[in-house]
Amino acid sequence: MENVSGALLQLEGLSLPHSSVLPVFCCILLSYVLMMLMNLGNSVLILKERSLHQPMYLLLCNLCINDIIGGTHVIPQFLSDLLRAPEERLISYGACVTQAFVSHVFATASHTILMIMAVLIGLSVRLSRCRSVVTNPYCDNASLFKLSCESTLINNVYGLLFTALLLSASIGSTLLTYLRITLVCLRRHSSSLNRRALQTCSTHLLVYLLLLLSGVVVITLHRFPEYTHHRKMTAVILFTGPGTVNPIIYGVQCRDIRCAWARHWARLWVPVFRGK
Numbered sequence: 001m002e003n004v005s006g007a008l009l010q011l012e013g014l015s016l017p018h019s020s021v022l023p024v025f026c027c028i029l030l031s032y033v034l035m036m037l038m039n040l041g042n043s044v045l046i047l048k049e050r051s052l053h054q055p056m057y058l059l060l061c062n063l064c065i066n067d068i069i070g071g072t073h074v075i076p077q078f079l080s081d082l083l084r085a086p087e088e089r090l091i092s093y094g095a096c097v098t099q100a101f102v103s104h105v106f107a108t109a110s111h112t113i114l115m116i117m118a119v120l121i122g123l124s125v126r127l128s129r130c131r132s133v134v135t136n137p138y139c140d141n142a143s144l145f146k147l148s149c150e151s152t153l154i155n156n157v158y159g160l161l162f163t164a165l166l167l168s169a170s171i172g173s174t175l176l177t178y179l180r181i182t183l184v185c186l187r188r189h190s191s192s193l194n195r196r197a198l199q200t201c202s203t204h205l206l207v208y209l210l211l212l213l214s215g216v217v218v219i220t221l222h223r224f225p226e227y228t229h230h231r232k233m234t235a236v237i238l239f240t241g242p243g244t245v246n247p248i249i250y251g252v253q254c255r256d257i258r259c260a261w262a263r264h265w266a267r268l269w270v271p272v273f274r275g276k
Contacts, residue, residue: 009096009147010133011089013081014232025082031240032075038247039064042257049260056117057257060250063113067243070106073099074239096139103139107215110242114174114208135228143222174208203249210245214238 016024046052046061081089091099135143181201185194218238221231250257 008090008092009139010087011081011091011139012133012135012232013078013086013089014236015229016082021082025079028075028082028236028240029079031244032071032079035071035240035243035247036068039068039243042247042250043068045257045260045264049263052256052260059113059117060254063110063117063246066106066109066113067246069102070110071239071243073102073106075236078236091139099139100143106239110211111215114204114211117204171212178205203254207242207246207249211242214241 014024043061043064046057046064077091135146178201181197185197214234214237217234218231221227221234224231
């Protein structure tokens with residue numbers, strides 16, 4: 001079949017009734033704005049406060065920046081497409097490959113950062129193609145492979161092996177770290193140590209499981225065409241959910257970040273009240 005690599009691709013958006021488009025648009029826009037404000041705020045705070053220039057907080061800053069990049073390369077275009085007719089949701093092949101690459105890097109970086117944080121606590125391949133509809137609200141590797149009229153067995157095997165390797169390394173190192181933390185807590189019989197470990201580990205584990213669950217659901221549902229609508233919704237949540245929840249969880253749980261925010265707001269408002 002003829003190679004149509006020079007043509008524009010059509011993004012297959014969410015299947016929503018007309019009355020639901022505006023509420024969904026507002027909800028996703030609100031999530032995106034909150035995600036940007038909280039992640040930008042935490043990033044600037046960590047970079048400005050010398051007391052937070054420690055490995056754990058610098059990694060948290062990297063996680064915030066990664067969430068900003070991950071959401072920004074998908075959500076604005078998705079919101080724009082949501083208000084367009086299906087035939088107007090077009091993207092060039094080069095832009096689609098770039099978006100898929102950034103999506104892949106975002107997911108890998110998120111897992112890697114969380115994997116390193118746990119330790120500290122204790123492609124796109126260019127194919128000839130004969131389809132021009134991307135069965136997703138944005139471009140990712142699995143959607144690109146579905147455009148091909150050739151066999152993508154090698155690409156799928158490579159993708160699954162890479163995912164398995166990444167998840168094995170990530171889950172394995174995280175489990176090993178938590179096992180060592182548990183053994184230390186059991187040996188020392190210290191209530192204060194156990195309480196501190198539980199507070200810190202539960203925070204990290206919640207963020208990690210949220211990211212892991214979102215990624216696994218998207219990867220799994222790509223194999224079941226009958227759940228296309230559920231996959232699309234999960235794919236959008238992957239770029240807004242963890243990015244919105246991460247700064248809230250770490251900001252509320254981490255005493256040093258709470259104190260830094262308190263000092264920051266005090267410096268802003270005290271001169272205002274004195275001027276009055």
